[in-house]
Amino acid sequence: MARPADLQRAAAGRLRETGVASPEYDAAELLAHVLGTSRASLALVGHVDDAAAARYDALVARRADREPLQHLTGTAAFRYVELAVGPGVFVPRPETELLAGWAVDAAAAVAAAGRTPVVVDLCTGSGAIAASVAHEVPAADVHAVELSEDALEWARRNLSGSGVDLRAGDLATAFEDLLGGVDVVVCNPPYVPLEAWESVAREARDHDPHLALFSGDDGLDAIRVLAGRGADLLRPGGVIGVEHADVQGEAAPAVFAAAGRWEEVRDHRDLADRPRYLTARRVGR
Template sequence: MRARAARREGAAVLREGGVASPERDADLLLAHVLDVPLGRLPLVDDLDRQQQEQYVALLARRAAREPLQHLTGTAAFRHVELAVGPGVFVPRPETELLAGWAIDAARAVEHAGRTCRVVDLCTGSGAIAKAVADEVPDADVHAVELDEGALAWAERNLAGTGVDLRHGDLATSFDDLLGTVDVVVCNPPYIPLEAWESVAAEARDHDPHLALFSGQDGLDAMRVLERRAALLLRPGGVVGAEHADVQGESAPGVFTAAGRWLDVTDHLDLAGRPRYLTARLAR
């Protein structure tokens, strides 16, 4: 089968299945099957029978809205690559902005002459913790995950990075670090239970629900995070947390209402939507 025809037919299959980016996903799956970089696809002429059968099978699974990253087994996140699959939340590009904020905050501490201590709560695949360890190699990075399935993926991704990974709840973890942390970062669950039907099938049917849903208003985990970050951080330390685009006022409001945070600020993603908040613990 000609590679060009395979790409065209693959995109048509995914488009019919309601996939948001059918052309790109078809190309990424074909590059995965052929084991070539995406940029080399135009140079490929033909698929052999085995490659064609594998490609058709992957297209069918993607058209059924199985996450692309589950099919390829990897997800890119800033400058690192993560192993992902069933049982772990697939990191989204939007979260790279929150990770970038944490990296900049850690660098600012180190520029002041101290080793920065960073805690990543609800680490999931380990994406943020791994990115921080990669880009701020002298930082003292800690991470925690409650879900055992996700923890197994985090263990795989954080092996050899020096990150202190623990199994536990964001509400009670790191008692040994209370009052000593410079940066707390978290991508908590934030989808309201009532929004079940509006969640994309890839997330609703394949991501762990523990990583998605957080009470009737989606802010239960954010409230827990506010209390825990206040205990973990040293005075003047900072916290950053992702939230839903409809929570641009309500999520920062959790921190403002507590009365112990300064510089509570909300930040937009690249599409101009509210995406994450930051705050500084009062001295």
Template sequence: MSLRRDVLRGATARLAEAGVASPEHDAAELLAHVLGTTRARLPLVDEVGTDALAAYDVLVARRAAREPLQHLTGTAYFRHVELAVGPGVFVPRPETELLAGWAIEQAAAVERPVMVDLCTGSGAVAKALADEVPGAVVHAVELDEAAHTWAERNLADTDVDLRHGDMATSFDDLAGTVDVLTCNPPYIPLDAWESVAPEARDHDPHLALFSGADGLDAIRVLERRAALLLRPGGVVGFEHADAQGESAPAVFLATGRWADVRDHLDLAGRARFTTARLAR
């Protein structure tokens, strides 16, 4: 048996040395996972048994090798929903919750809104929309086969219309009828490989990360698709890199099809997502 505080102290130091951004948080989450409890209830645990300690050491070693925390626990949380995640799917980030929140606010002004989430990945945004917008008709699409399988699992208990396909060609049947469209597209330039955190670069599917020489290829496709799918006056919101606070909105501004093009900051004050309204 080992004291819980000593176990956590050692694991935190190990993760910090490995460059993990939140070593104390991750050490506690992994121990709670091994013990079948929550991080908030860990202080109620005084000692960690030999078997649990062995299992914990394995997980800490994998986290120190920069395997995503959510892959190790099998769970990610997004707004008010819980998601199953693992190898083959992009782990949803907290900053994307702001985009989902914007979409939910926009939908509140429409009776029975039609909503589409392109590049849905794990289904995080689509599930949040279905959860927080009663009466919404929510559609989602994912191209990557492995990610689509995760989305199927996460959306199985919802009425979301999930499709397997390319966002560039999906939902012709909805043309001109969509009220709110969201997308978290790939947006990292190909030459920015070395700047990407190991958790994403080595474990997230590259289809969800990289998008041409300037990182804007998928956003250009999104602009064309959104113009087709949205009704006049419908709105689109999409995430981008913090360095794209001017270049991402410029993709939409250049076409003359959009009004109210606006960029939004995340909670850290970084440019994070763009919204626009299809001109009437």
């Protein structure tokens, strides 16, 4: 038998030594997962039996080898929804919650004007953004598309019962039936430059699908496609939100500004004050 605090302390030290960014948090989350409780309730646990301690040690070893925490617990919290995640799908990041919040607000504004907002989530991955919009704006007509078959299976699981129209397809050609009729397009596309391979965190580089990470030599290939396809999908005056790398705070908006089909092109910063996503409005009213 062991005390939870002792197990957590040892685990956090082990994770810190291997470069895990949030060792105390991860150690607590893994122990809560093993014990079937929450981090907040760990203080109520008196002792951990040997079998549970062994399971915990095995998970900590995998996390120390930089397997994503969410793969070990099988879930990822995102705004007000909980998503099932694992090998084959991009693990949603907290930074993307800001983009999802923008999409929620944009859809809600359309609903407040008395229309049913039509929202398209391109490169949906786990379905995180689509699930959030559907959950927070029940009146919205939400559509999502994913190219990867593996990721699509996770999205199907996460969007089951949500009312979201989920399809298999490419962001460049999806939703021919919606052309010119969409109010909000939102996308967290691949945007890592191929040359940045070595700088990508091991959790992402070794476990996230490369289709969701890399996008040409400068990381802007998918964003260039979005500048065209987004305008095709949106009704005049419709809006788009696109996540990008923190080093693309000027380059990504410049792609949209140069396309000639957008106005009000703006960039937005995340909670760490880093450039994180752009928004733009389709020319015309």
